[in-house]
Amino acid sequence: MGCGTSTDKSRLQRFVLVDGRLQADPQQRLPGRGAYACDDACARRALARGGFSRSFRRAVPTDPDLLHSP
Numbered sequence: 001m002g003c004g005t006s007t008d009k010s011r012l013q014r015f016v017l018v019d020g021r022l023q024a025d026p027q028q029r030l031p032g033r034g035a036y037a038c039d040d041a042c043a044r045r046a047l048a049r050g051g052f053s054r055s056f057r058r059a060v061p062t063d064p065d066l067l068h069s070p
C-alpha cells in the first residue's frame with residue numbers, strides 16, 4: 001500500500017472489500033481485489049490516510065474494528 005516496506009507477500013495482511021466494507025482476509029482466500037498492509041499499524045495508517053480507498057478506487061468505510069485480527 002505504498003508504505004515502502006518490501007515484505008514477502010505471504011506475510012502481509014490482506015484486506016478485501018465485501019459488500020463495500022473492508023474485511024481482513026487472514027487466509028488470503030477471499031475473492032476480489034485485495035489491498036495489503038505489512039502489519040496492523042500499517043493498516044491503521046493506511047486507513048487513516050485513505051490508502052485503502054486509493055487501492056480499491058472507491059470510498060472505504062474507515063471502521064478500525066475491522067482491522068482486529070482473530
Ligand SMILES: [Zn+2]
Nearest residue numbers: 003005038042
Ligand atoms: Zn506497511
